[in-house]
Each structure stands twice: as C-alpha cells, then as structure tokens.
Amino acid sequence: MDWQSLAYAIVQVAHNFGAAALVGSAFSALWLADRQPEIRYKLAWVMLLGWAVQAASGAGFGAVSFLYYGELPDIHGIAIAALVIKIACAAGGFLLAAVYLRAAARWAEPARTRAWRVQAVLSATALTAAAFLRWFS
Numbered sequence: 001m002d003w004q005s006l007a008y009a010i011v012q013v014a015h016n017f018g019a020a021a022l023v024g025s026a027f028s029a030l031w032l033a034d035r036q037p038e039i040r041y042k043l044a045w046v047m048l049l050g051w052a053v054q055a056a057s058g059a060g061f062g063a064v065s066f067l068y069y070g071e072l073p074d075i076h077g078i079a080i081a082a083l084v085i086k087i088a089c090a091a092g093g094f095l096l097a098a099v100y101l102r103a104a105a106r107w108a109e110p111a112r113t114r115a116w117r118v119q120a121v122l123s124a125t126a127l128t129a130a131a132f133l134r135w136f137s
C-alpha cells in the first residue's frame with residue numbers, strides 16, 4: 001500500500017466535497033432559496049463548515065508533504081498568488097458566514113442577498129484559483 005498516496009487521496013476527498021458544498025450552497029442560496037430564509041440559514045451553516053473544512057484540508061495537503069519530505073511543496077509566482085487568493089477567500093467567507101449566522105435575521109432582504117452574492121463570488125474565485133494552483137505548481 002502506498003500510504004502517502006492514500007493520505008493525499010483522503011485529504012483530497014474532504015477538499016473536493018468541501019469545494020462542491022461551498023459553490024453549490026452559495027449559488028443555491030442565491031438562485032433557488034431566493035425568499036426562503038429558513039433554507040438560507042441552513043446553507044449558511046454549510047458555508048461556515050465548508051470554509052473551515054477547506055482551510056483544514058488545504059493545510060492537510062501541506063502536512064502530508066511535510067510528513068513525507070520534511071518540507072512544504074516548493075511553489076512560486078502564480079501558484080503562490082493562487083494559494084494566497086484561496087486563503088483570503090476562505091478567511092473572508094468563514095467570517096461572513098459567522099456574521100450572517102449571528103446577525104442576518106435582523107438584516108433587510110437586500111442585505112442578505114448581498115451577503116450571498118459575496119459568498120458566491122468568493123467560492124467561485126477560490127475554485128478558479130485552485131486550477132491555477134494545480135497547474136502552476
């Protein structure tokens with residue numbers, strides 16, 4: 001058994017499902033759950049967990065490298081920029097989801113929709129950055 005590949009695959013499963021959950025939930029909240037605050041509230045929890053899973057599993061890729069090679073992957077230029085963008089999206093999205101869960105019940109409908117628009121942009125940006133991280137590293 002190739003344990004290193006198994007470790008990468010397990011981390012990647014979490015990371016892939018996290019990405020699908022984030023993009024799917026953000027766009028569902030925006031387009032399908034338009035006037036249903038109940039569904040949006042549940043989706044906001046998925047966003048909060050999703051961003052946390054992405055940060056943890058993203059760090060997990062680095063941890064597996066460190067475990068097997070004693071160093072983090074050597075990336076430069078566009079790959080670094082893509083990684084920084086993903087980290088910024090995850091931090092911003094997590095914060096926004098936390099604020100939304102605490103306060104959105106008191107917000108007017110347009111403000112809630114704006115928050116979901118930001119979540120959709122952040123998740124789509126992170127997913128796009130993932131392709132650049134993958135192919136420029």
Ligand code: HEM
Binds near residue numbers: 087131135
């Ligand atoms: C703190 C946040 C994040 C970190 C540290 C992180 C880190 C990473 C790393 C190290 C990889 C492996 C790159 C490679 O295969 O060369 C990866 C892959 C990937 N990440 Fe992230 N990531 C983060 C957030 C996200 C988010 C928010 C999404 C999507 C919404 C995402 C989607 C993906 C996808 C789809 C891949 C697989 C790309 C491929 O192999 O084609 N990541 N990520």
